Amino acid sequence: YDVIVIGGGPIGAVAAREAAKAGARTLLVERRKEVKGPIACTGLVSPRTIPTLGASSESILREIRAVEGHAPVGSTLLLRADQVKGVVIDRISLEAELLAAAESAGVELLLGTEGRVEKGGVATLISDQGEERANGKVIIGADGPRSGIAAKFGLSSSAPPLLTIQVEIEATPKEKDKVDIYFGRELAPGFFAWAVPAEPDRVRAGLAVPAGTNPQPLIERFLSSHFPSSDVLSRVSGLIPSRPVSRSVADRLILVGDAAGQVKPLTGGGLYTGGLCATIAGRVAAGASLSGRTDMAGLMEYEAEWRAAIGSEIRFGLASRDALTPLDDEGINTVFLALDDPELLRFIAKTGDIDRPSLLISALIHRPWLWERVLPIIGIMDEQRRARTGLEPLG
Ligand SMILES: Cc1cc2nc3c(=O)[nH]c(=O)nc-3n(C[C@H](O)[C@H](O)[C@H](O)COP(=O)(O)OP(=O)(O)OC[C@H]3O[C@@H](n4cnc5c(N)ncnc54)[C@H](O)[C@@H]3O)c2cc1C
Structure with a gap:
C-alpha cells in the first residue's frame, strides 16, 4: 500500500x-x-466541524445557541446568541x-x-x-x-490524559438549544461537568477530571444532585489527551x-x-x-x-487552562460575579467561538469600555496562581 x-x-x-x-x-x-455505541463522545461541535470533516448534515441532532455556566455557589451565567454556535451530532x-x-x-x-x-x-x-x-x-x-x-x-x-465518564440519561431538557456546564471542586475539580441535549428525551451528562482524581464517585454525585429521578441508559468512560x-x-x-x-x-x-x-x-x-x-x-x-x-x-x-485550573471554588464564584454584566455577556455570546477562543481576547482589545469588567478577573486568577505557586505577581 x-x-x-x-x-x-x-x-x-x-x-x-x-x-x-x-x-x-x-x-x-x-x-x-x-x-x-455507546461511544465516549458528547458530539458537541462547532457548525464548521461538519464541512471540515467532509460530512453531510445527516448526523446533526440539535442546534445549540446558548450555554449556561453554573458556579459552585449555585449562581449561573447565561450566554445566549442569535446565531447557531454549536451542533450536537x-x-x-x-x-x-x-x-x-x-x-x-x-x-x-x-x-x-x-x-x-x-x-x-x-x-x-x-x-x-x-x-x-x-x-x-x-x-x-x-x-x-x-x-x-x-x-x-x-x-x-x-x-497524562484527562479521565472522563459520560452517561446517557432519560430526561427532557427545558431548553433544547442550551448546553449546561458545571464548575467546582465538588463536581469536577480541575475541569468541568456537562449536560448536553441529544436525541429527544435524552441528555448526555458527563465530566472530566485530571489524572489522579477518581471520576466514579463524582459522576454519582453529579447525577444524584442534578438528575435524581432520571434513568441511566448507558455509561461509558474515556480519555481526553491533555496536550499534543x-x-x-x-x-x-x-x-x-x-x-x-x-x-x-x-x-x-x-x-x-x-x-x-x-x-x-x-x-x-x-x-x-x-x-x-x-x-x-x-x-x-x-x-x-x-x-x-x-x-x-x-x-x-x-x-488559559493553566490559569483557570488553580482557581478554588471561591475564585470561580468571584470570576462568575465579575462576568455578570449584561453587556459583557452579550459580547461573549456573540463573539465566542468554541474552536477559536483567542478571538474573544483580540475582540476585547478593541472594546476598552469592557476592560474594567475583565481586568479584575485577571487579578483573581493571578492572586490564586501566586497563592499556589509562590510566584511573583504579574506586572
Ligand atoms: C467523554 C468524551 C466526550 C467528548 N466529547 C466531545 C465533543 O463533544 N466534541 C468533540 O469535538 N470531541 C469530543 N470528545 C473528543 C473526541 O471524541 C475525540 O477527539 C475523537 O474521537 C478523536 O477521534 P480519533 O479518530 O482520533 O480517535 P478515536 O475516536 O478514539 O478512534 C480511534 C479508533 O482507533 C481504533 N483503534 C485503536 N487501536 C487500534 C489498533 N491497534 N488497530 C486497529 N484499530 C485501532 C479504535 O477502535 C477507534 O475506533 C470527547 C471525548 C470524550 C472521552
Missing part, C-alpha cells in the same frame, strides 16, 4: 479518504467489528458516514482487525482469520488517545487526531481539530508515498502545516 491508516475512528476515516482522493492506494484498519451515524465515504473514495477497509506497527512501514494485521503482514510506504497512526503507535515510536505526550505530542512524525509515520493529542485544551473537543489535521495528514502522506520522500524530513510538511493551522489556538487554550 501507499498508505496504511491504523484506527477507523472519525479522524482515521477522514485521513484515509483524503489519502485515497490524492491518488494513494490506501488501507484502513479498524479494531471494532462494527460501528456501534449522532456520533455513530457520523462515523458510519465517514467510513462509507472513505470506501467510496477507494479505501480498502478492514473491520475487526487490530493493526500493530513495526518501524519501516510494516504492519501486522490480526483478525479472527489470523495474522498477516502488510507494507505501507507511510503509516498513519489514528489509533486514539491510548495510541499504541505513538508509544511504540516513543512519541507519546508525557502529560511534541512531534507527530517519524520515518514513514504520521500521528493524527487523539493519537497526536490534537484536542482543544479548554473543552477537550477533538473532532474539529483532528478533522482539520486529518485532511492535511491524508494529503501529505499520499504526496510523500507517491514521490518517495517518506522519511521524517519528507513528512515534516504535515507537522508544520497542522501546527500553523491550530498551534496558536492550542497554545492559547493551554495557557
Whole structure:
C-alpha cells in the first residue's frame, strides 16, 4: 500500500479518504467489528466541524445557541446568541458516514482487525482469520488517545490524559438549544461537568477530571444532585489527551487526531481539530508515498502545516487552562460575579467561538469600555496562581 491508516475512528476515516482522493492506494484498519455505541463522545461541535470533516448534515441532532455556566455557589451565567454556535451530532451515524465515504473514495477497509506497527512501514494485521503482514510506504497512526503507535515510536505526550465518564440519561431538557456546564471542586475539580441535549428525551451528562482524581464517585454525585429521578441508559468512560505530542512524525509515520493529542485544551473537543489535521495528514502522506520522500524530513510538511493551522489556538487554550485550573471554588464564584454584566455577556455570546477562543481576547482589545469588567478577573486568577505557586505577581 501507499498508505496504511491504523484506527477507523472519525479522524482515521477522514485521513484515509483524503489519502485515497490524492491518488494513494490506501488501507484502513479498524479494531471494532462494527460501528456501534455507546461511544465516549458528547458530539458537541462547532457548525464548521461538519464541512471540515467532509460530512453531510445527516448526523446533526440539535442546534445549540446558548450555554449556561453554573458556579459552585449555585449562581449561573447565561450566554445566549442569535446565531447557531454549536451542533450536537449522532456520533455513530457520523462515523458510519465517514467510513462509507472513505470506501467510496477507494479505501480498502478492514473491520475487526487490530493493526500493530513495526518501524519501516510494516504492519501486522490480526483478525479472527489470523495474522498477516502488510507494507505501507507511510503509516498513519489514528489509533486514539491510548495510541499504541505513538508509544511504540516513543512519541507519546508525557502529560497524562484527562479521565472522563459520560452517561446517557432519560430526561427532557427545558431548553433544547442550551448546553449546561458545571464548575467546582465538588463536581469536577480541575475541569468541568456537562449536560448536553441529544436525541429527544435524552441528555448526555458527563465530566472530566485530571489524572489522579477518581471520576466514579463524582459522576454519582453529579447525577444524584442534578438528575435524581432520571434513568441511566448507558455509561461509558474515556480519555481526553491533555496536550499534543511534541512531534507527530517519524520515518514513514504520521500521528493524527487523539493519537497526536490534537484536542482543544479548554473543552477537550477533538473532532474539529483532528478533522482539520486529518485532511492535511491524508494529503501529505499520499504526496510523500507517491514521490518517495517518506522519511521524517519528507513528512515534516504535515507537522508544520497542522501546527500553523491550530498551534496558536492550542497554545492559547493551554495557557488559559493553566490559569483557570488553580482557581478554588471561591475564585470561580468571584470570576462568575465579575462576568455578570449584561453587556459583557452579550459580547461573549456573540463573539465566542468554541474552536477559536483567542478571538474573544483580540475582540476585547478593541472594546476598552469592557476592560474594567475583565481586568479584575485577571487579578483573581493571578492572586490564586501566586497563592499556589509562590510566584511573583504579574506586572
Ligand atoms: C467523554 C468524551 C466526550 C467528548 N466529547 C466531545 C465533543 O463533544 N466534541 C468533540 O469535538 N470531541 C469530543 N470528545 C473528543 C473526541 O471524541 C475525540 O477527539 C475523537 O474521537 C478523536 O477521534 P480519533 O479518530 O482520533 O480517535 P478515536 O475516536 O478514539 O478512534 C480511534 C479508533 O482507533 C481504533 N483503534 C485503536 N487501536 C487500534 C489498533 N491497534 N488497530 C486497529 N484499530 C485501532 C479504535 O477502535 C477507534 O475506533 C470527547 C471525548 C470524550 C472521552
